[in-house]
Amino acid sequence: MRVMSPDILIEAFLFYKGTAQSKKAVALAIGIDVAELTSHIKKLQSRLEGSATTLIETERDLQLVTAPAVASFLEAVRRDELRTDIGKAGAETLAIVLYREPVSRAEIDRIRGVNSAVTLRNLLTRGLVSRSARPSAQGYSYSITPQLLAHLGIERKQDLPKYGTIMDRLDAFIASAETESVP
Numbered sequence: 001m002r003v004m005s006p007d008i009l010i011e012a013f014l015f016y017k018g019t020a021q022s023k024k025a026v027a028l029a030i031g032i033d034v035a036e037l038t039s040h041i042k043k044l045q046s047r048l049e050g051s052a053t054t055l056i057e058t059e060r061d062l063q064l065v066t067a068p069a070v071a072s073f074l075e076a077v078r079r080d081e082l083r084t085d086i087g088k089a090g091a092e093t094l095a096i097v098l099y100r101e102p103v104s105r106a107e108i109d110r111i112r113g114v115n116s117a118v119t120l121r122n123l124l125t126r127g128l129v130s131r132s133a134r135p136s137a138q139g140y141s142y143s144i145t146p147q148l149l150a151h152l153g154i155e156r157k158q159d160l161p162k163y164g165t166i167m168d169r170l171d172a173f174i175a176s177a178e179t180e181s182v183p
Contacts, residue, residue, distance in 0.1 A: 006030055007044040010037075014055070014064035022061055078125055086122065093119045097129050098148070098157055099170055102141035104134065111174070 004012070009030040014021060027034045041062065045055050054067040066074060086094065093116050096108050108116045120142060123129045128148045131140045144157065154160060 005043075006032055006036075006040040007047060010040055010044050010062070011048075011055075011064065014062060020056075020058075020061040020063040026062055086126070086128075089114075089116070089119045090122060094123060094128060094148070097123070097142050098144050098160075099167060101143040102132070102134075103143075104139055104141055106139070108142070110177075 010026055013026060013029050023037055024034055027037045032040070041055065041057060045057075048054055048067075052067055052070050053064055056063045056065050089112075092112055093108055096111050097103055100107065100111075105116060105120060108120070120129065120131075124131055127145055128151070129142050130145050131142055134141050149155065149157065152160070157163065160166075
């Protein structure tokens with residue numbers, strides 16, 4: 001196996017994480033000293049010049065993001081995505097978030113039985129759900145937005161038709177799924 005240079009490992013780590021990471025965490029992940037990180041950051045920044053991604057560096061953190069040069073292209077892609085219907089996957093995911101918020105992507109995936117990452121991104125882009133860091137765990141929690149409630153014509157989710165009945169059934173479904181998975 002070929003040994004990768006530290007700048008490539010930094011890029012891979014940041015791409016995989018998808019969010020800002022502390023320089024200390026990056027250095028630890030790739031097995032170098034924090035003081036050594038600076039030269040590898042500069043090499044990565046130089047290598048990324050003119051590409052679709054760029055490296056954002058603050059005093060404490062690093063994050064791999066799309067380059068400003070592709071912003072108009074990505075905005076056109078986003079607008080195109082918004083023209084389409086959310087589809088069955090979007091409706092399922094939205095219903096889970098609506099009834100189970102705050103809910104993690106892992107919980108959504110477990111209930112739906114499929115990976116919901118793309119669907120959640122679509123709902124986030126449309127402003128129908130919001131994402132926040134989970135304080136006690138890694139990852140994010142997803143919740144509904146006021147924009148969704150306004151779109152549904154309600155002031156609070158409890159105003160949905162048969163809200164209590166659906167919550168009871170969903171709780172029973174999740175409880176039965178949890179007992180089936182315990183050996």
